[in-house]
Amino acid sequence: MKITPTVRAIIGLELRSLIRDVRTVLMSIVLPVLLMPVILLISVQMEDRRVERESTRTYTFAVTGAEGAMAGDLLRDHLGSETTQSDGVRLARVEVEDPRAALEADELDFYLEALSAREWQEAAEADSTLRPGLDDFDDTPVFRLVIKSDRTASRNGADELSDRLIDIRSDRRDSVLIAAGFPIPPAEVAVFDTANVASLDEVQGARMGRFLTLFLVMLMVMGGSVLAVDTLAGEKERGTLVTILTTAASRDEIVTAKLLAVIAVALAIAVVQVVNLWVYLGLDLIPVGSSFAVSITPGTAAILLVLYLPIVALTAGLLLLTSAYAKSFKEAQLWLTPVLLGMIAPTLAPLLPNLQLQSAIIVVPIANVSIAVRDVLVGQPSWLAVGIAWSITAAVAAWVTSLSVRALSDEAVITGDTTRAEFLGGPALFRARVLRLFMLFWAVKVLIDFNLAWDDLRVTIFMNVGVVFLAFPLILIRIFKLDPVEALALRAPKPGVWIAVLLGAPAGLLAFTIVAQFVNLFIPVPPEMLENFGQALLPPDIPVWQIIVMMSVIPGIVEELTFRGILIHGLRTRWSPTLIALVTGLMFGFFHFQLFRIPGTAVLGMILASVVLMTGSVFPAMLWHILNNGLALYLATQDVDLSVESWPVGVAALAALGMSMWLIWKNRTPYPGLTKATRFASEPATTLASGRR
Numbered sequence: 001m002k003i004t005p006t007v008r009a010i011i012g013l014e015l016r017s018l019i020r021d022v023r024t025v026l027m028s029i030v031l032p033v034l035l036m037p038v039i040l041l042i043s044v045q046m047e048d049r050r051v052e053r054e055s056t057r058t059y060t061f062a063v064t065g066a067e068g069a070m071a072g073d074l075l076r077d078h079l080g081s082e083t084t085q086s087d088g089v090r091l092a093r094v095e096v097e098d099p100r101a102a103l104e105a106d107e108l109d110f111y112l113e114a115l116s117a118r119e120w121q122e123a124a125e126a127d128s129t130l131r132p133g134l135d136d137f138d139d140t141p142v143f144r145l146v147i148k149s150d151r152t153a154s155r156n157g158a159d160e161l162s163d164r165l166i167d168i169r170s171d172r173r174d175s176v177l178i179a180a181g182f183p184i185p186p187a188e189v190a191v192f193d194t195a196n197v198a199s200l201d202e203v204q205g206a207r208m209g210r211f212l213t214l215f216l217v218m219l220m221v222m223g224g225s226v227l228a229v230d231t232l233a234g235e236k237e238r239g240t241l242v243t244i245l246t247t248a249a250s251r252d253e254i255v256t257a258k259l260l261a262v263i264a265v266a267l268a269i270a271v272v273q274v275v276n277l278w279v280y281l282g283l284d285l286i287p288v289g290s291s292f293a294v295s296i297t298p299g300t301a302a303i304l305l306v307l308y309l310p311i312v313a314l315t316a317g318l319l320l321l322t323s324a325y326a327k328s329f330k331e332a333q334l335w336l337t338p339v340l341l342g343m344i345a346p347t348l349a350p351l352l353p354n355l356q357l358q359s360a361i362i363v364v365p366i367a368n369v370s371i372a373v374r375d376v377l378v379g380q381p382s383w384l385a386v387g388i389a390w391s392i393t394a395a396v397a398a399w400v401t402s403l404s405v406r407a408l409s410d411e412a413v414i415t416g417d418t419t420r421a422e423f424l425g426g427p428a429l430f431r432a433r434v435l436r437l438f439m440l441f442w443a444v445k446v447l448i449d450f451n452l453a454w455d456d457l458r459v460t461i462f463m464n465v466g467v468v469f470l471a472f473p474l475i476l477i478r479i480f481k482l483d484p485v486e487a488l489a490l491r492a493p494k495p496g497v498w499i500a501v502l503l504g505a506p507a508g509l510l511a512f513t514i515v516a517q518f519v520n521l522f523i524p525v526p527p528e529m530l531e532n533f534g535q536a537l538l539p540p541d542i543p544v545w546q547i548i549v550m551m552s553v554i555p556g557i558v559e560e561l562t563f564r565g566i567l568i569h570g571l572r573t574r575w576s577p578t579l580i581a582l583v584t585g586l587m588f589g590f591f592h593f594q595l596f597r598i599p600g601t602a603v604l605g606m607i608l609a610s611v612v613l614m615t616g617s618v619f620p621a622m623l624w625h626i627l628n629n630g631l632a633l634y635l636a637t638q639d640v641d642l643s644v645e646s647w648p649v650g651v652a653a654l655a656a657l658g659m660s661m662w663l664i665w666k667n668r669t670p671y672p673g674l675t676k677a678t679r680f681a682s683e684p685a686t687t688l689a690s691g692r693r
Contacts, residue, residue, distance in 0.1 A: 003256070010257030011264065058090040059109045059157030062099040067114035067141040074168055091161055103148060109157040110147045117142060209374025214347040216273050216308065217366070220315045221340045224266040228319035231258050233332035255405050262316040270312050274305045303376055307369055307386070310394040314365065315343065317400035324404065350374045357385040365396040430480035434570030438587060441472055445591060457539055461550045469558035473566040488565035489618040489671070496667035497620050501611075504660025505627035508607060510653035512600040512628075538637060548633045556626030563588045563605060564612040564621045572673050581609040604628065610661070614668045 063072050075093065096102040099111035117140050145162060147154040278301040322339050326332035346367035355361055357371045368389030375381040430437075448468060454460045477487055484490070538547060563584055571580045589602025608621040 003260070004253060006253045006257075008257075010254060011261050057153070058092050059153060059160065060092050060094050060107075061157060061161060062094055062096050062102065062108055062111040063114060064099045064111060065114040066116045068112075070141065071112060071114035071143060075164075091157065091164075100146070103146065103154075106151075109151070109153045110145055110161070112161065113144045113146055115142050115144070206374060206378050209377040210350040212277075212304075212377070213308075213311070213350070213366070213370040213373050214344060216270060217311065217315065217343050217347050218340070219273065220266045220269050220312065221319070221336070221343060223269045224262050224315055224319050225322075225336050225339075227265050228262045228316070228323045229326075229329060229332040229336070231261065232320065232323035233326040234329045259316065259320055259401065259404060262320055263313060266312045266315050266319075267309075270308045271305060274301050274308070277301060277304070300376065304373060307373055307376070307390060310390060310397040311366060311369055314393065314397035314400055317397065317404045318343070320404040321400070346370065357389060358382060362389050363392055365393045369393050426481055430476065430482065431570050431573060434567065437476065438567060442587075442591060446593065449593065457537075457542060458546060458550050461554060466554045466558055469555075469562045473561050476566055482566075482569070486672070487569045488561050489569065489612055489616060491617045491619075491669075493615040493617040493620050494667040494669060497611075497615050497617075497664055498623070500660045500663035500667070501620050501624045501627070503663070504607075504657055505624050506631060507653050507656035507660060508604065508624070509628055509631055510649070511657050512603055514650050514653070515603050516600045537633070544633075544637050548630050551633060552626045552628075552630035555629060556622050559588075560608070560618050560622045560625055563591075564608055565618050568609060568612055568671065572671060577610075577613045577671075577674055581606050581613060584609040607657075607661075611664055613671045613674065614664050616669045616671045620664070 063075070065071070072093070094108070096108065099108060099113075102108040103111060143165060145158045147158045149155060277296045278298060318339055319336075322335045323332050326335055343366065346364055347370050349355060349361055349364070349367035349370050350373075355371065357368065357375060361371060362368050362385060372381065372386040372389045375386065445468065449464055452464065454463070473488065476482065477484055537551065538544070567584050567587070568580060571583065575583070585602045585604075585606030585608075588605030588608075589598040589600075592598060592601045604625075608624060611621050611624060612618055
């Protein structure tokens with residue numbers, strides 16, 4: 001991007017227009033500046049009130065049940081009085097006629113029910129959710145704390161009394177053991193203690209790091225969207241954008257200026273928040289106590305700002321794309337909600353337990369930077385991993401930015417021209433919306449798989465896989481008036497391709513196993529999960545041959561019609577064959593919802609897409625898919641472990657897979673209508689477009 005005087009003039013015009021709007025100033029400037037100190041002040045006040053409330057709180061409880069007198073004596077003997085105090089927490093026992101009614105009326109925080117063993121056994125027989133009592137100890141009472149879990153005081157008070165009852169039980173057990181001749185008090189056998197080696201900065205840094213990126217992205221989207229929506233969608237609606245296009249400014253200068261203006265707003269918000277952290281926390285302008293006791297030095301603030309630069313550019317690019325493709329100001333505002341949700345989702349990665357940057361999450365944009373920020377605030381960053389995460393998000397930001405520049409260079413997009421082919425319906429509209437349609441289909445598939453299930457696995461496979469995956473492409477063919485043969489790639493390949501498939505399917509299965517083993521190094525899969533998954537696929541009450549047929553033939557046919565049929569048909573004129581194979585493979589992987597299955601199925605999807613792109617036919621991919629699933633299930637029934645332990649076996653599998661792909665290449669008939677189809681053959685483009693050799 002070259003910043004010329006014209007570009008600077010347009011940026012100045014955009015920013016001056018932004019400042020003149022009071023609503024825009026509030027959203028883009030005032031709110032980001034004031035929100036951080038307001039949140040800190042409110043947090044401090046809430047923490048002070050919590051400490052004060054806990055130091056003065058008295059939890060009230062009652063004791064009831066056949067063994068209530070014995071329980072009361074225990075509490076009195078060990079706690080000293082009806083009202084006791086320990087570590088600033090007070091418990092007060094009160095007498096009420098109906099503890100359950102008093103609890104419901106909020107007159108009690110909780111109550112202790114002390115039942116005889118016989119009464120508890122009767123209650124357990126009447127209520128299957130209760131744990132049965134001890135039949136061999138008929139004189140052993142059972143204590144149960146009854147709480148209202150929707151009230152914090154009820155939970156906290158019951159937890160406190162539960163700890164004290166456990167201490168009482170330990171003391172009485174010790175006395176019984178000593179009376180029985182145990183040589184020393186059991187407590188002296190081993191003393192248990194807990195030591196926390198994490199500093200206060202590390203603990204609070206981890207707490208703040210979980211939410212800081214989420215907070216910042218929300219502000220950037222809300223603030224930057226005001227300018228982004230108005231600078232394109234708003235101007236298209238008012239007709240002023242066309243006026244700008246008629247000036248002496250070139251199209252590139254206009255595009256660059258508008259993009260930089262949105263980046264400037266998002267960057268200003270990021271700078272404001274990082275400076276806020278340093279000013280209010282680093283300089284201790286607000287006494288936050290232990291609630292946000294994070295050491296923010298100028299160096300830390302600078303590192304955070306650098307880490308957030310790719311997210312700034314990514315936010316600006318996405319907002320500008322949203323505004324560019326919206327036909328009106330109102331439509332752009334409607335699209336902002338899914339954009340905001342889509343950007344917020346990866347910022348929640350630091351909330352996941354035990355998720356480290358040195359895992360597969362490092363390749364997920366925004367999520368990797370969110371975890372890197374957390375590690376920096378904790379003070380334990382792996383700088384190599386942080387650099388890789390930053391580079392990946394920066395690369396994605398550059399790609400999105402280039403997309404926004406290309407979109408703004410499109411005359412039809414920038415002027416809101418609705419006479420383009422994709423606005424007229426039919427195949428052109430299908431090609432324009434194919435990815436959105438598949439995203440919608442993914443959401444529908446999630447709802448179906450997690451809400452519709454039958455007792456018979458065969459019925460579940462037939463309905464959730466066979467019917468659903470067959471119905472989707474047929475519906476699209478009917479709605480968009482597509483040619484079924486062309487849309488589903490129902491063409492005959494050359495005979496030599498079948499030999500390659502028979503060689504490639506078993507070799508590919510070993511290759512997928514290698515991928516799964518590699519991924520398992522970064523995202524370990526619990527053996528119990530794999531065992532449960534295998535048991536679910538092979539129930540003992542269904543013949544094995546039926547399971548193999550149902551789980552190989554049905555998916556092998558209908559999933560290929562969907563992913564390597566209708567999806568590739570929609571993308572064939574938009575991207576290069578390599579990108580089509582990557583995208584369809586990844587989408588195929590994400591339709592297999594278990595996390596540990598996604599990498600292997602994505603690789604399989606990429607190979608099958610390559611087969612279809614080279615042969616122009618979906619039938620070889622169907623056979624490959626059927627053989628892959630059938631062979632995997634059969635080996636599982638024979639307890640054959642496919643794990644590749646020696647590198648010669650892995651190399652041999654990859655070599656066989658490469659030989660298979662080479663044979664397919666030698667017998668290729670490239671997919672008709674491919675963009676850049678000459679990468680697959682040396683024939684003239686006109687010959688390839690017709691699908692004939």
